[in-house]
Amino acid sequence: MHGYLIDMDGVIYRGSELIHGADAFIHSLLQNNIPFLFLTNNSQRSRRDIVMKLRFMGINISEDHVFTCAMATARFLANQKPQGTAYVIGDSGLTTALHRNGFSIVDKNPDYVVVGETRTFSFEMLEAATNMILQGSRLIATNLDPNCPTSSGTRPGCGAIVALLEKATGTQAFSLGKPSPIMMRAARKELNLSADQTFMIGDTMSTDIIGGVQLGYQTVLVLSGGTQQTDLPNYAYQPDIILNSIADLDPLNPHQHIQDKELLTTF
DSSP: OOEEEEOOBTTTEETTEEOTTHHHHHHHHHHTTOOEEEEEOOOSSOHHHHHHHHHHTTOOOOGGGEEEHHHHHHHHHHHHSTTOEEEEESOHHHHHHHHHTTOEEOSSSOSEEEEOOOSOOOHHHHHHHHHHHHTTOEEEESOOOSEEEETTEEEEOHHHHHHHHHHHHTOOOEEOSTTOHHHHHHHHHHTTOOGGGEEEEESOIIIIIHHHHHTTOEEEEETTSSOOGGGGGGOSSOOSEEESSGGGSOSSOTHHHHHHHHHHHHO
């Protein structure tokens, strides 16, 4: 038995464009009842929004196939402080996840300041968050990605906003997104898989691949997104499988790619 944790942007699509063969790969997983989750560090969209985006691209899945950093964050905080409060710099995907886990969104004396991706924040919000942290609210990041690719270029990510608050307050944020073992272990448990049964497919060495390596998952790097073959010598760790895109991965027998690599190494 095996299953997959699958990054989205750079693996399934780039911006609004489906990566060739990604739909066929997911269709094969569904047809053969192979467990999988889409694992994303984007906290802006709710699970329902992500499902609709994929459906427009021809990939028909349910909400149960999506696990976001917003969900990981909300579940963790609800476990730490049931019925807690948060001041949020982020969008509806994050606030929805917090509400579903019993949290209230407030603008005074919150238990936590929670930061996610957003295009709609102001300096006044950053100033308010800074003072809340200095007065004892704990700083939480849905992820520490410094930037995000867009159809028009690159925009600052959650990590960039968090860095400003860290610098202003002298407080280090606690991050729940990839490569956090809290998120990646929780996703594996959702699939009822052991570590050696789990394949992590991603396009980014510093989140998807290192997270999988640290937890003992089989790692699959696809070169259809943020990492290129020439980047690999810069890392002390390496993926188990390197492919041009997800279309090159055999969904039924991913171990074959590892066996092929071992044969090549032997020769």
